[in-house]
Amino acid sequence: MDFEKYLRMDKLPHIWCPGCGHGTILNSFIRAFAESDFDQDKTVVISGIGCSGRATGYLNFDTLHTTHGRAIAFATGVKMANPELNVIVMTGDGDGSAIGGNHLIHAARRNIDLTVILFNNQIYGMTGGQFSPMTPTGDLASTAPYGNIDQNFNLAELVAGAGGTFIARGATFDPRQLKKLYLAALKHKGFSFVESLSQCPVSYGRQNKAGDAVEMLKKQEEDTINFKKWQQLSTEEKKLKYPLGILKELDNPESEYTVRYQKIIEQVNNEGAL
Numbered sequence: 001m002d003f004e005k006y007l008r009m010d011k012l013p014h015i016w017c018p019g020c021g022h023g024t025i026l027n028s029f030i031r032a033f034a035e036s037d038f039d040q041d042k043t044v045v046i047s048g049i050g051c052s053g054r055a056t057g058y059l060n061f062d063t064l065h066t067t068h069g070r071a072i073a074f075a076t077g078v079k080m081a082n083p084e085l086n087v088i089v090m091t092g093d094g095d096g097s098a099i100g101g102n103h104l105i106h107a108a109r110r111n112i113d114l115t116v117i118l119f120n121n122q123i124y125g126m127t128g129g130q131f132s133p134m135t136p137t138g139d140l141a142s143t144a145p146y147g148n149i150d151q152n153f154n155l156a157e158l159v160a161g162a163g164g165t166f167i168a169r170g171a172t173f174d175p176r177q178l179k180k181l182y183l184a185a186l187k188h189k190g191f192s193f194v195e196s197l198s199q200c201p202v203s204y205g206r207q208n209k210a211g212d213a214v215e216m217l218k219k220q221e222e223d224t225i226n227f228k229k230w231q232q233l234s235t236e237e238k239k240l241k242y243p244l245g246i247l248k249e250l251d252n253p254e255s256e257y258t259v260r261y262q263k264i265i266e267q268v269n270n271e272g273a274l
Contacts, residue, residue: 006030006040008060015054019205019213021172021198022119026055028175029090029117032182043086046075048100051126051200052092052119069099072107075114083258086186089116093134094124097153101133104155108164108191112257115185115192118155121200129203140207155195156247165190165250169242171197171224173217177244184246189253197224197242 007030016022033043046064047056048071056063066074071091079087089096096104096118107114123141124130131141131148134155138147156167166188170178178196185192199205199216210216223242225233230243253259 001031001034003030006033006060007058011058014058016051017125017200017202019199019201019216020051020125021121021200021213021217022051022055024172024175025117025119025178025196025198026058028170028178029182030059031179032186035179035183036186038086038186042084043088044075044078045088045090046071046078047090048092048095049126050092050095050124051121052090052095053126055090055119069095069101070103071095072100072103072114072116076103076107076110076112079112079114079258080261083113083262087114088186089114091116091118092125092132093118093120093122093155094127094130094132097133097155104159104193105162108159108162108193110257111163111165111190111255113190115182115188116194117182117185118193118195119198120155120195121198121204122152123200123204123207125200125203129207135204139204141204142207156193159191159193160248163191164193164248165252165255166192166246167248168193168246169195169197169244171220171242171244172199173220173224174244181246184249188249190250190256 044062045056045059047053049068056065071089075087075089120134122134124132129142131144133153135148136152160167168181170181181194185194201213224244225241227243227245
C-alpha cells in the first residue's frame with residue numbers, strides 16, 4: 001500500500017508521544033480510506049484542538065485544523081455548502097465530548113452525513129493531563145489528584161439517543177477491527193460515529209500507574225468484549241466491559257440532512273417557477 005499518497009511526508013515524523021495509540025488510529029483510517037474508493041480530492045478532514053487535532057496536519061487531504069470543540073460545527077458548514085464532499089471529523093474525548101459536546105449531539109440529531117472518529121485516550125493529553133468527560137470515575141488526573149468523582153460519559157449511548165444512525169466502538173489493540181469499523185462508517189449515508197479507545201502511557205498512564213503502552217494495550221483487551229457477546233451478559237457483568245463493534249446501524253439514506261434540505265430547495269425552486 002502506498003501510504004505516502006495519503007500523508008504529508010514533509011510533516012513527519014509526528015510529534016505524538018512514544019507509545020501513543022493515535023498513530024494506530026491514523027494508520028487504520030488510511031487503510032480504510034484506501035478501500036473505500038472515495039475520491040481523495042473530494043474529501044475534507046477536519047479536526048479541533050488536542051492530541052487528535054494533529055492528525056489533519058499529517059493527512060494529505062483538504063484539511064481544516066479548527067478551534068477547540070468546533071470541528072463538527074465547521075464540518076457541518078462544509079457539508080451543507082457542498083453535499084458532494086466526503087466530510088470526516090477527527091476529534092478527541094475532550095474536544096468532542098466537553099466543549100464540543102453540543103455540536104456532537106446536534107449533528108447526530110440532524111443525521112447529517114459526517115464520519116466522526118473520536119480518539120478516546122480518557123484524558124486531556126496535550127494540555128496538561130486534566131480529566132475529561134471520558135476519564136473513568138476514580139482515576140487520577142492533574143485536576144483530580146485525589147480521584148475523579150465525575151461519572152464518565154458513555155458517548156456511544158449519547159450519540160445513539162441523539163439520533164445518530166451509525167455508532168461503533170473499536171480499540172487500538174485491534175487495528176484490523178478499527179479499519180473495518182472506519183470503512184463501514186465511511187460508506188454509511190448519515191451521521192457516523194466511531195469511538196476509538198487509544199492508550200496514553202505518558203499522561204494518563206503515568207498518573208494512574210497503568211504501565212507502558214504494551215501493558216495498556218493488554219488492559220484494553222481485558223476490558224473489552226465483542227458486542228454480540230456483551231449482549232448476552234447480565235446487567236452487572238455488562239458494567240465491567242466495553243462492547244466493541246458496530247453498536248447501531250440504521251439504513252435510511254432519505255433521512256440524511258442534506259438530502260432533506262435539497263428537497264426543500266427543489267420545492268421552493270419549483271414553486272417559484274410556477
